[in-house]
Amino acid sequence: MSDANVNAARTEPLALYVHWPFCVSKCPYCDFNSHVRETVDQQAWRMALLKDMAHEARLTNGRRLSSIFFGGGTPSLMPPETVEAVLAAARDHWGFADDIEITLEANPSSVEAARFNDLARAGVNRISLGLQALDDMSLRFLGRAHDVHEGLLALEAAQSLFPRVSFDLIYARPGQSEGEWERELVQALSYGTSHLSLYQLTIEPGTRFETMVRKGEFAPADADHAATLFELTRTLTEQAGLPAYEISNHARRGDESRHNLIYWRYQDYAGIGPGAHGRRGGTASQRHRKPENWLAAVGRNDHGIESETLLSQEERAAEALLMGLRLKEGVDLARIASLSGVSTASLIDYAAAERLSALGLLVLEGDRLKVQEPGMLLLDAILPQIVG
Template structure:
């Protein structure tokens, strides 16, 4: 483990020129199971970043964590190491659905993990997945309503999607389970919005809800097309240096990533300068996920833009354009049509 910790610090050294003079608003430990790392790892990474830049007074340092008992019991140690927010992969409080989703934790462990989070962190979040096979609208309404009491002003909710190349896709093609049809899926979505709005956690992004002022700084950086460095195996980054926007992708395999870090100080597999058109496209893709929308001055497909406004999929304000509730139901199609 020490070898990997050292590699992360070496990789951060390679970005000294980017970090110098910056004010860091968010550090996010995610991708896989970062909570399996020892607390000293997080402390060393945070200290290394602070060596080259200034940590904002209200910096958000988030750790993605699984709700198994063994991980939840480390929350105190993580808080001592500098983590001040956890995002817990609950996914469901229903034992049947946890089994379907292949989760190792139980519903009781999920609740216990949240109690640990509430004890050691002033801010935490967890996620739930809905529109599952055989899930009724009533059962989801009951589960989400019951989950409200465990929230801390932020929750992520995702509709289950079946993607090619996954075990879910193989089982789905073999008809081992069926998915809700499009109309039922829309009903799930509307119920979700109604319940969370009722409890003052409106949607601020397609899958994220929060009380005002409790939005995730890390996530907002993505969706508002801010700069971020991707550190570690398979990490993606977007950052600006000398007025040029760069996109980076790291080597995916951890062993190969480690070898490249030790040999040359970084493990960048792909790096490119993003053109104005490419940045425009990415701003649309990310920004339309936000409830507030994106800048009207971005370059949209004008014909499609006008048609989508007329059809009620978009709503135009003075400076911003956003997807309506109708538009958010088909957001991916909406975005693909708007891109020039």
């Protein structure tokens, strides 16, 4: 990346991602870097996270943080004093933007909800709650430890303590009818949260669900039915004032996840903790994935980095396009050209874009390229046609 492009990137927000890899149990649909351990040395993990962070701070000196996201795993299992220590160190290293967003993912168990007050005092100002379903039978199928009643009590507690709350639901579950999903989504919208993450159930390689499908223990929703549920989701959230701003994310205007927007807008972020990725100054970083390997690496090197790769101009441009076209707002081709060094004329296949535009799937207005509503269902097929 040229000096001019590096300087341009430094004027944009910097985010911090903190990965806590531990869970009470492994959900059958989950392919995230999550692990079940009988015991965790909390002091050792706190100190390791602080060392890993200090290394990233040295590499991004002079920038302020606009968002911090504790993801996992199950970050609500972190002791609140660890969260507080991470936030205090992050403030010392970088400084915080006045309106910094600090999000923590939480499971809606009563044990974890009991920590919400301490987490709020530590500085967390946004909770992302993994409700996943509003039906007890579905929660058991999804391997969740909570029931609907417990989940709604956790939601109520979160809404009373945090300025901003989001929660997740998984739909297109086996046998779920259009009417069942409509009733569940209407119920979800009635709780008044300003952000919802609504995901179709996907069968990921290496998960227990993949094994079950392969054995014929259940069949995923067929593509046509899933598409119907997707369109219903967009309609109901739009009517409720939480339109989709990304394929699976819906928010009131101004309540979009600022942290995730940094990813989708291809801005810089530091990632610490096992398996965490980062993007800074045109370099892709990845931490050791297995918790024990990451912890040992921090002990040896004062950081948990497994690899760092200087991305080519073409790689940066492709990543920015693939991330940004998930957004309703689309991408600014001139900005991507400036950040990557690839000319605007070479960023996309303009002939393919024109064909897809004629089909009502894309729109190109000046340097702004957007996927139209009908194209969002076909995004996986569209992207390879226009991005080299």
